Amino acid sequence: MARITAGIATSHVPAIGAAIDLGKTQDPYWKPVFDGYEFVKEWVKDNMPDVVILAYNDHASALMLDIVPTFAIGFAEEFLSADEGWGRRPVPVVKNHLDLAAHIAEQLVIDEFDITLINEMDVDHGLTVPLSLVFGQPEEWPCKVIPLAVNVTQFPTPSGERCWKLGEAIRNAVKTFPEDLDVQVWGTGGMSHQLQGTRAGLINAEFDQRFIDLLAHEPEELKYITRLEYLRETGTEGIELIMWLIMRAALGYGVEEKHRFYRVPASNTAVGHVVYEARS
């Protein structure tokens, strides 16, 4: 049977991708950010998943204009890196695990999540920057990836509580997949940042640190943070943190925290990153 073995959360700032692509990771500005990912790059060598279910948000690259799905699963065999206005990131093609994706879609609907399937799309920095941070710059990504796109941009977005339940439903779906697979769930985005208006540049380190403090072992109250509170406390784009809750819920009750990292700034954003192993 398939099992969820671990979870990773990380910010997915586009400038981080640019720093990797342009070979600037050791520059004084970027080195402290990338140092925070040295652990996971080593850890993943011994904890290589067969499949990553990667919760991210599309930044008006493939979605959000004509169609705004709340939760959507990428259902193509493969996905190219999107051209977000400066050319496609030079990263490998992202390859899906269609049988698992189909099984998850089937189970989610039974679990009352009416999931959208996307038969063609490019994937933007929200998905590719986390892959680069964990896997570096390989010729091919070392595992399959199921893109799980979450609307965190256009209100109404889903609530944190709903994201939590989606994570639980994904956990149940994976556990009933007959193939022997190690699956990781990654939650990306955040932490605090606001990319608009006179409040641009907002960072709330206190909120962010507390979120990380509670996420591993006392995540209960994080489920009930309202969308309004995310906006007020973490900026209009800080609400991406609800995708971390999908990851945490998918791991089940007990986790072992292997690593945590927090750093301000990367461009406009507070960078947060955790690595959890599932206990059960």
Place this chain on the structure above:
Amino acid sequence: MPRTRLYSLDELDDIPGTKVFNARRSREAYHLHKFCMSLMKAENREAFKADERTYLDQFKMTEDQKQAVLDRDLAKLIELGGNMYFLVKIASTDGWSAQKAVSSMSGMSADEYAQMMLEGGRSPEGLRSKKEAK
């Protein structure tokens, strides 16, 4: 019984210097955003740069939206319904970093803004609510 919201929708308008992007705003900016997403192709970026006005006239945007694009007035574009994830494609076409684009709305110079971020960013103190900000 329908479930009720945990806060009034009006409260989303209570955050200083912030427009919450919702379905209505998205509709208002639909053609503006269609223009922005067209910049995801290199040939379109070239066509836009070659003659901005003619390129913009292919889209059913309002005159205000077109003028704000020509002026690179991102704050105005947000006011006219825009969302940064779309608008940043204009900045990328211009070769601006996302930080420079965002800083242009902040009331600070790009250098001042960059320095503020290095020093830990903008504190939320006094900026959570218009009531709090007075």
